[in-house]
Amino acid sequence: MNKPIDLRSDTVTRPTDAMRRAIAEAEVGDDMFGNDPTVARLEARVCEITGMQAAVFVPSGTMANQIAIRSQTEPGDEVVCHPDSHIVHYETGGPAALSGVTTRFADGPRGTFTADTLRGLVRPDDQHFAVTRLVSLENTHNRGRGRVWPMEQLHAVVGTAHELGLRAHVDGARLWNASVASGHSVREILGDADSVSVCFSKGLGAPVGSAFASDAATVKRARRFRKMFGGAMRQAGVLAAARAACPRPPHRPPRRRPRQRPIARRAARRDPRRHLAAGSGRDQPGVLRSLRSPRPCPGCVRRGSPPKVCSCSPRGPARSGR
Numbered sequence: 339m340n341k342p343i344d345l346r347s348d349t350v351t352r353p354t355d356a357m358r359r360a361i362a363e364a365e366v367g368d369d370m371f372g373n374d375p376t377v378a379r380l381e382a383r384v385c386e387i388t389g390m391q392a393a394v395f396v397p398s399g400t401m402a403n404q405i406a407i408r409s410q411t412e413p414g415d416e417v418v419c420h421p422d423s424h425i426v427h428y429e430t431g432g433p434a435a436l437s438g439v440t441t442r443f444a445d446g447p448r449g450t451f452t453a454d455t456l457r458g459l460v461r462p463d464d465q466h467f468a469v470t471r472l473v474s475l476e477n478t479h480n481r482g483r484g485r486v487w488p489m490e491q492l493h494a495v496v497g498t499a500h501e502l503g504l505r506a507h508v509d510g511a512r513l514w515n516a517s518v519a520s521g522h523s524v525r526e527i528l529g530d531a532d533s534v535s536v537c538f539s540k541g542l543g544a545p546v547g548s549a550f551a552s553d554a555a556t557v558k559r560a561r562r563f564r565k566m567f568g569g570a571m572r573q574a575g576v577l578a579a580a581r582a583a584c585p586r587p588p589h590r591p592p593r594r595r596p597r598q599r600p601i602a603r604r605a606a607r608r609d610p611r612r613h614l615a616a617g618s619g620r621d622q623p624g625v626l627r628s629l630r631s632p633r634p635c636p637g638c639v640r641r642g643s644p645p646k647v648c649s650c651s652p653r654g655p656a657r658s659g660r
């Protein structure tokens with residue numbers, strides 16, 4: 339029997355042999371004393387890729403986001419983010435519990451919003467109001483089905499945030515996907531953003547690990563909160579080493595159709611009851627959507643064929659990409 343393909347998430351991966359070797363051979367120290375060379379190398383590499391001054395290695399994307407919020411706000415402040423953002427939906431109320439901040443929602447299509455929307459949400463300087471301190475953008479957007487922010491729109495939001503005295507954080511758990519899909523480097527995408535969180539366990543296949551990067555003063559403060567939240571580790575080089583052995587993401591957009599389309603077709607051929615629609619590539623990379631009750635395309639209905647992933651109609655499931 340064919341081995342099932344587990345498409346629940348890009349996190350359902352196994353370390354490659356190269357990663358296991360890198361883990362076994364990792365040069366380590368005690369990272370809480372700041373002397374694990376493998377962690378230091380990874381943090382330096384994150385700075386190179388993101389263009390930020392400093393970075394700190396953390397166990398998860400959730401912790402990276404939470405120290406981002408805690409280190410750039412004070413209790414009672416307000417954070418602007420999309421209502422569907424990961425920090426709101428999937429981080430267990432962390433912003434309220436760990437940072438004592440409220441969230442204000444900037445709505446828009448599939449996890450994005452505009453600079454004008456942000457402008458309309460920032461509260462005036464008045465003793466009655468919470469201080470709007472931070473805006474958080476998520477790129478690619480998880481609940482927005484992998485939506486890549488148009489780069490100019492992201493830059494406009496960051497620019498407006500600065501104009502209004504806010505800092506701008508990018509939840510870039512899958513920023514590598516945005517880079518590959520758009521053809522822009524991670525640095526270009528981030529532009530003037532003040533901070534970013536990135537994950538090695540998503541899209542890259544590392545078993546664990548994320549990083550928070552920003553200016554040196556913010557990262558220094560974030561290190562204190564990493565410790566407070568229980569995320570400072572000892573011989574963490576064994577974890578950081580796996581990232582070095584990850585396959586390198588290409589820094590150019592794919593020229594051919596993304597592999598997810600053929601994967602979707604193959605999966606549907608194996609089990610015709612389960613149909614999969616593949617993301618359209620550029621704006622939602624890495625997204626495979628399960629369509630349990632597919633609407634047969636008009637061509638298939640006319641011919642009396644069973645519903646399937648087909649290419650005979652623009653409305654057929656394989657092409658919908660939504």
Ligand SMILES: Cc1ncc(COP(=O)(O)O)c(C=O)c1O
Pocket residue numbers: 397398399400401403424476478479480509511512537539548
């Ligand atoms: C956009 C985004 N941010 C943060 C996270 C949190 O990462 P972790 O599961 O490592 O805590 C995820 C996880 O999928 C995510 O999709």
